[in-house]
Amino acid sequence: MKDGNYExxxxxxxxxxxxxxxxxxxxxxxxxxxxxxLRTVQGELEVILxxxxxxxxEVFGASRTDAGVHAVGQTVHFDIxxxxxxxxxxxxxxxxxxxxxxxxVSSTSVTAEFHARFSAVAKRYLYIxxxxxxxxxxxxxxxxxxxxxxxxxxxxxxxxxxxxxxDFSAFRNIGSGETNPVRTIHEFELEEDGIFxxxxxxxxxxxxxxxxxxxxxxxxxxxxRMSPDRIPEIIESKDRRQAGPTMSPEGxxxxxxxx
Amino acid sequence: MKDGNYExxxxxxxxxxxxxxxxxxxxxxxxxxxxxxLRTVQGELEVILxxxxxxxxEVFGASRTDAGVHAVGQTVHFDIxxxxxxxxxxxxxxxxxxxxxxxxVSSTSVTAEFHARFSAVAKRYLYIxxxxxxxxxxxxxxxxxxxxxxxxxxxxxxxxxxxxxxDFSAFRNIGSGETNPVRTIHEFELEEDGIFxxxxxxxxxxxxxxxxxxxxxxxxxxxxRMSPDRIPEIIESKDRRQAGPTMSPEGxxxxxxxx
Numbered sequence: 008m009k010d011g012n013y014e015x016x017x018x019x020x021x022x023x024x025x026x027x028x029x030x031x032x033x034x035x036x037x038x039x040x041x042x043x044x045l046r047t048v049q050g051e052l053e054v055i056l057x058x059x060x061x062x063x064x065e066v067f068g069a070s071r072t073d074a075g076v077h078a079v080g081q082t083v084h085f086d087i088x089x090x091x092x093x094x095x096x097x098x099x100x101x102x103x104x105x106x107x108x109x110x111x112v113s114s115t116s117v118t119a120e121f122h123a124r125f126s127a128v129a130k131r132y133l134y135i136x137x138x139x140x141x142x143x144x145x146x147x148x149x150x151x152x153x154x155x156x157x158x159x160x161x162x163x164x165x166x167x168x169x170x171x172x173x174d175f176s177a178f179r180n181i182g183s184g185e186t187n188p189v190r191t192i193h194e195f196e197l198e199e200d201g202i203f204x205x206x207x208x209x210x211x212x213x214x215x216x217x218x219x220x221x222x223x224x225x226x227x228x229x230x231x232r233m234s235p236d237r238i239p240e241i242i243e244s245k246d247r248r249q250a251g252p253t254m255s256p257e258g259x260x261x262x263x264x265x266x
Numbered sequence: 267m268k269d270g271n272y273e274x275x276x277x278x279x280x281x282x283x284x285x286x287x288x289x290x291x292x293x294x295x296x297x298x299x300x301x302x303x304l305r306t307v308q309g310e311l312e313v314i315l316x317x318x319x320x321x322x323x324e325v326f327g328a329s330r331t332d333a334g335v336h337a338v339g340q341t342v343h344f345d346i347x348x349x350x351x352x353x354x355x356x357x358x359x360x361x362x363x364x365x366x367x368x369x370x371v372s373s374t375s376v377t378a379e380f381h382a383r384f385s386a387v388a389k390r391y392l393y394i395x396x397x398x399x400x401x402x403x404x405x406x407x408x409x410x411x412x413x414x415x416x417x418x419x420x421x422x423x424x425x426x427x428x429x430x431x432x433d434f435s436a437f438r439n440i441g442s443g444e445t446n447p448v449r450t451i452h453e454f455e456l457e458e459d460g461i462f463x464x465x466x467x468x469x470x471x472x473x474x475x476x477x478x479x480x481x482x483x484x485x486x487x488x489x490x491r492m493s494p495d496r497i498p499e500i501i502e503s504k505d506r507r508q509a510g511p512t513m514s515p516e517g518x519x520x521x522x523x524x525x
Contacts, residue, residue, distance in 0.1 A: 031403040077404070102399055103413075107406040140361055144290040145336070147366040149404050154362075 021086040023119050024094045026101075027112040027263075028052070032077040032256065033148040034108055039071045048072070048109070052083065055104045060087050069123040069264040070130060073216070075256030077149065080112070080131075080263035084123040123264070129193065131209045131262035134222045134254065139202035150203065151258035157204060157229030159197060164235035165228040166195045168242070169221060176245035178221055179214035180253060188214060188245075195221075207262075216253050224251035280345040282378050283353040285360075286371040286522075287311070291336045291515065292407040293367055298330045307331070307368070311342065314363045319346050328382040328523040329389060332475070334515030336408065339371070339390075339522030343382040382523070388452065390468045390521035393481045393513065398461035409462065410517035416463060416488030418456060423494035424487040425454045427501070428480060435504035437480055438473035439512060447473060447504070454480075466521075475512050483510035 028048070036045040040053070049066050056064035069082040092100050094116035101111045120126075135150040137143050138157050143150060169192050176188040191211040198205040206222050224241070227233040233251070241249040287307070295304035299312070308325050315323035328341040351359050353375035360370045379385075394409040396402050397416050402409060428451050435447040450470040457464040465481050483500070486492040492510070500508040 029403055031406070099399065102401070105401060107401060107411075108403045110401040110403050112400065140358065141371065142361070142364060142366060142369040144288055144367045144369050145408050146404075147290065152366075 020089045021119075022089045022094055023084055023086050023117045023121055024097050024114050025117045025121060025123070026083050026085070026098060026114045028081050028083060029079045029110040029112055030077065030081070031108040031148065032072060032075050035074065037072060037074045037076070038068050038078075038081070048078075048081070049083075051106060051109065052101075055101055056085060056087075059100060059104065060091055062088060067123045069127050070261050072259075072261055073256055075148075076259045076261065077257075078261040081261050082123050082127075082264040082266075084117065084121060121266070126266050127212070127264045129209055129211060129265040130213065131207070131265075132213070132218045133208075133260040133262050134206040134218060134258045135260070136204045136206075136226075136258055137202055138204050141202065143202075148257050151255055153226070155230060157226060158231055159199060159204070159229070161231060161235055162197050162225050162229045165225055165233075165238050166197060168235070168238035169195050173242050174245055175214055175217055175242070177241050177247055177250045178217045178224070179247065180216040180220065181247075182215055190214060190217070219254040219256070219259060220247075220250055220252075222258075223254045226254070227251040279348045280378075281348045281353055282343055282345050282376045282380055283356050283373055284376045284380060284382070285342050285344070285357060285373045287340050287342060288338045288369040288371055289336065289340070290367040290407065291331060291334050294333065296331060296333045296335070297327050297337075297340070307337075307340070308342075310365060310368065311360075314360055315344060315346075318359060318363065319350055321347060326382045328386050329520050331518075331520055332515055334407075335518045335520065336516075337520040340520050341382050341386075341523040341525075343376065343380055380525070385525050386471070386523045388468055388470060388524040389472065390466070390524075391472070391477045392467075392519040392521050393465040393477060393517045394519070395463045395465075395481075395485075395517055396461055397463050400461065402461075407516050410514055412485070414489060416485060417490055418458060418463070418488070420490060420494055421456050421484050421488045424484055424492075424497050425456060427494070427497035428454050432501050433504055434473055434476055434501070436500050436506055436509045437476045437483070438506065439475040439479065440506075441474055449473060449476070478513040478515070478518060479506075479509055479511075481517075482513045485513070486510040 030048055035048050038048045040047050040049045052066050064085050066083050066085045072078055094114055098111040098114035137150045137152045140154055172191040174188050175190050179188055194209040196207045228235055289307055294307050297307045299306050299308045311325050323344050325342050325344045331337055353373055357370040357373035396409045396411045399413055431450040433447050434449050438447055453468040455466045487494050
């Protein structure tokens with residue numbers, strides 16, 4: 008029962024809170040708590056909530072974003088002493104205690120059956136590339152810069168092959184504990200916004216570094232080094248070496264979690 | 267002749283370049299070169315240009331922005347060996363050498379009479395405040411956060427009093443070498459953009475920390491701690507202690523220089 012807190016569920020005097028948070032991932036060693044005192048989103052949040060409520064609070068996140076990866080709609084849940092703070096007011100209560108690279112968007116009351124990770128039915132991610140010659144100083148940790156022009160039409164042709172249910176083994180990095188490599192991508196779109204290319208993907212769930220590997224493969228196609236027609240073969244191969252590189256984290260955003 | 271390079275003007279084999287640059291001021295100790303190896307915009311640019319052209323290049327900027335102050339349209343000039351790089355191509359030539367917190371927007375050829383600072387006829391600055399309860403993690407060094415609501419109407423009433431030619435001694439910090447405290451503000455507007463308040467000012471020139479002192483005074487009015495009608499008295503007093511505090515640099519942007 009590593010990821011649940013079933014003991015807490017048994018207590019009648021706890022309320023479960025769903026909290027939506029945003030963060031700039033640049034100065035975090037990812038979402039998940041780590042040994043050795045590294046700064047993580049979960050770690051910061053637990054310290055703040057434990058101080059706020061005066062009793063240890065354990066935080067469960069929907070997505071364990073990696074070091075450098077950002078979020079505008081990460082969702083977490085945790086249990087607080089009933090009658091302490093109304094769940095709807097928790098976001099406002101934590102706001103003043105957050106470091107400048109985090110924000111509390113909103114909070115709501117949920118039932119004890121709700122779990123930020125296991126109740127999720129879909130997730131959206133966004134990857135932003137500055138595909139121009141001119142650097143964007145204010146977004147230097149918030150977009151990936153690629154000077155070489157990317158062919159948008161080729162990328163769009165390749166994207167279509169990813170939509171649907173597939174074994175995404177070729178796009179999973181080792182290092183996670185997941186076993187089932189089958190995932191469903193519901194939507195995958197490329198939006199052009201000035202000098203920015205926005206890769207928008209919505210899926211059931213994603214394997215370890217899968218979004219960054221998908222975008223890395225699409226960039227190979229965009230550089231016209233790989234044909235869009237190769238995508239079905241790469242998926243079929245289940246061989247990580249057939250796909251493109253893992254893109255760096257600074258362009259990646261967890262957009263929201265659907266329940 | 268501290269701020270000119272009149273010796274260079276005498277040489278027939280130099281071309282003068284006007285370069286527009288942008289930078290995130292967070293990691294710079296201001297624009298102006300300093301002793302002790304502190305990182306400055308002018309210092310970075312001179313090193314890059316000197317490497318690029320293989321001979322010492324001295325850079326002259328339109329505005330000596332302070333530590334932490336940003337620019338989207340700072341203008342500089344410098345002289346390069348004639349026939350080395352066409353002035354219009356200089357921006358593209360330096361782009362690849364710039365650190366991620368700087369950008370070269372464009373470059374043009376100007377005559378030897380052009381001086382980035384002394385030829386300027388007007389300057390625009392922008393100050394951005396996040397006036398809400400919710401932090402903006404991706405803009406944490408790019409806007410000032412003020413949770414307490416600011417009264418927009420009161421601020422607008424106060425702003426009108428600043429427009430025109432005035433002795434702005436009450437809004438000048440000590441530490442600059444300037445003597446004449448008379449400046450003209452052509453336009454001063456408050457724009458509401460979602461959770462952001464944008465103070466936009468255009469003037470002939472500005473005294474040391476003047477924009478930050480103007481915004482600091484307007485915030486006193488916005489907090490309804492000072493009446494807008496006090497502004498003419500404060501201007502008249504020429505007494506720095508009568509005006510509001512110097513706002514912190516992270517909200518301030520040099521927008522552009524007019525020639």
